[in-house]
Amino acid sequence: MNHLKEKILRAATAAQEGHIPAAYSILDIVWVLYDRILGVTPENANDPDRNRFILSKGHAAVGLYVVLAEKGFISSDLLKDFGKFESPLGGHPDRLKVPGVEASTGSLGHGFPMAVGLALGAKIKKKPSRVYVIVGDGEANEGTIWESAMLAAHHKLDNLYCILDHNHSGDGAMGPGNMRKKFESFGWHASSIDGHDQKAIHAALTQRVLGKPVAVIAETVKGKGIKIMENSPEWTHKYPAPEQLETMAQELRAIKDHA
DSSP: OHHHHHHHHHHHHHHTOSOHHHHHHHHHHHHHIIIIISOOOTTTTTOTTOOEEEESSGGGHHHHHHHHHHTTSSOGGGGGGTTOTTOSOOSSOOTTTSTTOOSOOOSTTSHHHHHHHHHHHHHHTTOOOOEEEEEETTGGGSHHHHHHHHHHHHTTOTTEEEEEEEOOTTHHHHOOOOHHHHHHHTTOEEEEEETTOHHHHHHHHHOOOTTSOEEEEEEOOTTTTOTTTTTOGGGTTOOOOHHHHHHHHHHHHHSOOOO
């Protein structure tokens, strides 16, 4: 994972674009999805029965891009042009420009309803596909999140998995409270895990609960791996100076990689 974090760091710093800490908080989750769960490859990406993934918190897109590059959906060379005017890799993912991106997202609260629609459509058509969506904890203050949660439970969408990236980014404004209990009150099966523990992520996202959608509250750390960034509001949309960049890259390389 740490070599991917360095790619995120360098791409975002060069572009002065993207949210590095948010990308770090979701990286383990996105990696487990593409590496062990989705079963989606560049070769079968157009299969109508494929599993689907939507990054509802689209501002963390650079975290998705490095995984797509690692898995062969896009060229790694594209990461060097991240955020440039003519690059397909923008600050938010565009499904018409980036292979492997299921939905164009960025306006918070919109990706989750799309995921519910995809899951409901698969149910109606009796398709085997499952739908996975990552939402942010600050994003959970949007009303569309809870309208979608209510609809998913009503239709018993047990092919739908919502991963809430609980990195506490919104606590200073309006904390979301106990998210596990909230999802349970809406009729979901919900659990809490360490969002950087890949074994726990895999176990949570491969469980099947008959008749209920699954919510996974992933406790994560914004900027995980770079101490100065971790849980620091200052770094939400900030980029290191050249001398900081190399120090941060060395810090990442010194961490024992668990992936």
